[in-house]
Amino acid sequence: MESTPTAPARCEIARLPDDLLSATLARTGPRDACRAAAVSPAFRAAADADAVWSSLLPRHLPPLADGEHPADPLPTKKQLFMRLSDPGSPVLLADRLTSMWLDRATGARCYMLSARKLGIAWGDTPQYWRWIPINLYRISEAAELRHVWWLEIRGEIDSKMLSRHTTYSAYIVFSLAQRRLGLYYTCKEASVSLGGSSRSTRRVCLDVGHDRADTWPSLRGDLPEDTLFPRVRGDGWMEVEVGEFCSGEGDDGEVSFSLMETSVIKSGLVVLGIEIRPKEQGV
């Protein structure tokens, strides 16, 4: 073996050609690729390069609604990634009923299936459900429950639209009217199924206040032990998890979601949609 110098040369990473440094930074992830820009000017150039952000962007975006593409295309892929991963302003898909954004930490594709996109039993019967205008996440209508016995909400998404090898959680996003019935003491059956075969079912409650049940056990009523309770989101709406699923290679057909409960009369629920996003890391 030939002799090597006793003191290693400084800044060895400078020996890597720019394209390999960019390939390395692409493999750190969006957050780290942004942090790396603060290491040195050379790193900044490599970290901001299109080569890095092209690999963090999805190769294919689903067809967008007319007018969604910005009039002046964004100059860099990094800017495009930042724009698409801004959760406050998702893009509207061609069906005008689904909005999409990227999870900024992972680059995974996220979706909001608006209430109109979902199959809500009796949703078109005005005495049971009313459609109210809103303006949130590119969604223009939410479904307000006036009263119904038969609560059945279904949604689906083609697994091809999801990022591969990702564990996703699906949430029903809703709010509660001041006056409501049949939501507190009852649980709904929420399920997720993949390709019509594998299926998982959980029990969820759509009402709040059960956090006081530790001191007042009677407030829980007869809700099963494993009932999931909702939490308040940053945007003021509520969400409860409908289920969790792994996306595999994207050739598993439709991912289906459902929420059902038909035992009591209910009212005072406002459904925004079903949100699909990567599972929180480290959970």
Add this chain to the structure above:
Amino acid sequence: MAPPATDAATTKQEQQHAAGGEGVEVGGDLRLVAECGTVVRLSRSAARMSTTLFDMIEAGCAEGGIPIKGADVGTLRLVAAYCEKHAPHYDPVASAARLRDPFPPFPIEFTPASYAVKPVTQLDPDPHGLEAWDRKFISDLPDNSALFNLIIVANLMAIEDLVDLGCTAVADKMRGKTPDEIRVALDIENDYTPEQEAEVRRENAWAFED
């Protein structure tokens, strides 16, 4: 000390070569020549993993010594070991597809809950134990310098899977670190002025929120 084995092999190859026009592909090992002149042998099946060598074999000019410019013998032996290990399970089409459209291109810590629905077709992620071998291969490297040498030579020889492995290993050293920690880990000088560094941090503010 003269290496008689090498001379014998050369003679044998020359004899086989001279034996006839057909069967020019004698199936003998390739002889890669490091910068210092030492020869590192690589079987033909392992050489498939290098697009450069593959093209040379196809073009019939892989006989004799193939100089690998700028490669020291230690790095070349490591590259050969990687190729020999991976060659039996190498699928160029699957490899190219994976590298063209990797998702995610970096590890994400998702552990699905016990109730999570999984696709029926989920396969064993590491059927041949190659990932475990690769992890040991990288951790056995003596220092960052060896890792950079590996990436540079693998890039030169167009061994995409090894370039991917090497770049991922460097990325692993950076992930989750502050810029200062990255500078220490990779021995990088900070040639930003304080104002410039503040500007970059402002520009990428979301990445610094903890």
